[in-house]
Amino acid sequence: MGRASKTGKRPKTDLQTAAxxxxxxxxxxxxxGTSHVGSNFSCVDLLGALYGTVAxxxxxxxxxxxxxxxxxxxxxxxxxxxxxxRKGILTEEELETFGKPDGLLxxxxxxxxxxxxxxxxxxxxxxxxxGMALRxxxxxxxxxxxxVLMSDGEMMTGTTWESAALAAHHKLNNLTVLIDNNKIxxxxxxxxxxxxxxxxxxxxxxxxxxxxxxxxxxxxxxxxLAKRGRxxxxxxxxxxxxxxxxxxFENKLEWHYRHVDDVTYKLAMAELSNGKEQSxxxx
Amino acid sequence: MEKNSRAIFIETLSxxxxxxxxxxxxxxxxxxxxxxxxxxxxxxxxxxLGVTEQSATGVSAGLAYAGTKPYLYxxxxxxxxRNYEQVRNDICxxxxxxxxxxxxGSAAYKFLGFSHxxxxxENEEDLxxxxxxxxxxxxxxxxxxxxIRQEYLRSGPAYIRL
Numbered sequence: 266m267g268r269a270s271k272t273g274k275r276p277k278t279d280l281q282t283a284a285x286x287x288x289x290x291x292x293x294x295x296x297x298g299t300s301h302v303g304s305n306f307s308c309v310d311l312l313g314a315l316y317g318t319v320a321x322x323x324x325x326x327x328x329x330x331x332x333x334x335x336x337x338x339x340x341x342x343x344x345x346x347x348x349x350x351r352k353g354i355l356t357e358e359e360l361e362t363f364g365k366p367d368g369l370l371x372x373x374x375x376x377x378x379x380x381x382x383x384x385x386x387x388x389x390x391x392x393x394x395x396g397m398a399l400r401x402x403x404x405x406x407x408x409x410x411x412x413v414l415m416s417d418g419e420m421m422t423g424t425t426w427e428s429a430a431l432a433a434h435h436k437l438n439n440l441t442v443l444i445d446n447n448k449i450x451x452x453x454x455x456x457x458x459x460x461x462x463x464x465x466x467x468x469x470x471x472x473x474x475x476x477x478x479x480x481x482x483x484x485x486x487x488x489x490l491a492k493r494g495r496x497x498x499x500x501x502x503x504x505x506x507x508x509x510x511x512x513x514f515e516n517k518l519e520w521h522y523r524h525v526d527d528v529t530y531k532l533a534m535a536e537l538s539n540g541k542e543q544s545x546x547x548x
Numbered sequence: 549m550e551k552n553s554r555a556i557f558i559e560t561l562s563x564x565x566x567x568x569x570x571x572x573x574x575x576x577x578x579x580x581x582x583x584x585x586x587x588x589x590x591x592x593x594x595x596x597l598g599v600t601e602q603s604a605t606g607v608s609a610g611l612a613y614a615g616t617k618p619y620l621y622x623x624x625x626x627x628x629x630r631n632y633e634q635v636r637n638d639i640c641x642x643x644x645x646x647x648x649x650x651x652x653g654s655a656a657y658k659f660l661g662f663s664h665x666x667x668x669x670e671n672e673e674d675l676x677x678x679x680x681x682x683x684x685x686x687x688x689x690x691x692x693x694x695x696i697r698q699e700y701l702r703s704g705p706a707y708i709r710l
Binding site for chain 1: 569570572592593595597598600602603604605606607608609610611612613614615616633634637638641642
């Protein structure tokens with residue numbers, strides 16, 4: 266799938282706060298006149314942990330035994346692109362094509378550098394992740410790890426539970442699912458549309474190790490992801506807030522769809538610049 | 549009695565699997581009396597994913613993205629219709645090196661009705677012809693071995709109806 270440039274810049278190692286990442290994501294979305302601010306902001310801290318320190322060998326060299334990060338919630342594309350730029354895999358120029366004709370797309374596609382699989386249609390990322398984790402177990406040099414970021418809406422799809430059973434059956438302890446449990450779907454509160462809870466009991470009963478954490482607390486995220494089961498895959502249920510980091514967007518359904526006008530953009534950028542301490546440094 | 553196309557497929561795949569540890573047979577709880585020998589000889593190159601065709605298609609794509617050469621084997625209805633979006637997105641648009649092996653409903657299956665057979669004007673070509681990257685083959689029995697070997701040498705999705 267998407268190959269990283271061999272000549273790309275080295276990943277940045279300077280300290281980078283969650284607020285700065287959110288500002289970059291917001292700028293992309295505003296400039297492109299697109300949407301999904303809420304879904305992007307809710308998973309910034311989870312992606313920050315993965316791309317920042319947890320996933321190994323995510324470098325422009327794009328080695329075959331790199332860990333895999335699959336964002337099954339492909340509508341968080343803007344956030345993924347920002348992290349890929351920070352890793353030196355996408356360039357600033359490429360990032361600027363977001364939303365332009367023939368530019369970076371609003372949903373993730375595997376033909377983009379650094380993107381492992383095409384996601385967007387829900388329930389596709391986990392089966393693909395299971396396949397990659399099986400490959401790591403049955404061939405190749407290093408048993409790489411596979412991280413699949415999922416939405417709470419994806420807890421509704423049949424493939425999620427088929428794949429949960431497959432991963433446990435094949436003892437894929439190199440597979441981790443992170444659930445961005447922001448509790449809002451496309452038309453309302455997730456558990457009012459179709460109750461997906463109790464998630465711990467569901468994943469446990471399918472044979473997974475499970476942890477429920479604060480999805481905006483970087484220490485908790487890193488601690489949960491450091492867990493390595495001997496025989497079981499791991500599901501981390503991350504409690505998140507849709508639109509996290511900016512009061513204008515937090516916990517509001519409409520920011521799944523609305524594009525960010527100039528006034529809102531300025532207000533939001535100011536809040537992100539001056540606001541409360543966010544999760545912390547990813548690198 | 550002459551060998552049928554399924555037996556020739558398994559025999560050819562066994563020869564390839566012996567040489568290439570990346571070759572993998574993926575089935576969804578089908579293949580009774582055809583797959584046992586392969587499964588026994590190449591346990592690390594065999595997966596029976598159970599009745600999970602939609603996920604099994606995504607799993608096969610994931611295996612392929614990471615370098616495996618999966619041969620996804622089931623009956624036409626279950627390997628193209630039940631999982632159509634996974635075929636489209638994960639295998640065709642994803643240009644995954646997955647060979648989909650569709651077992652055609654034979655006379656023996658007619659009794660099972662439309663759920664296990666293509667009926668009237670239904671055909672695979674109508675389902676696949678507008679999808680990118682995938683090559684489609686409907687070989688005669690005598691062509692099966694050569695076709696399997698040719699497709700093995702080519703990286704990219706294919707549909708082969710036996």
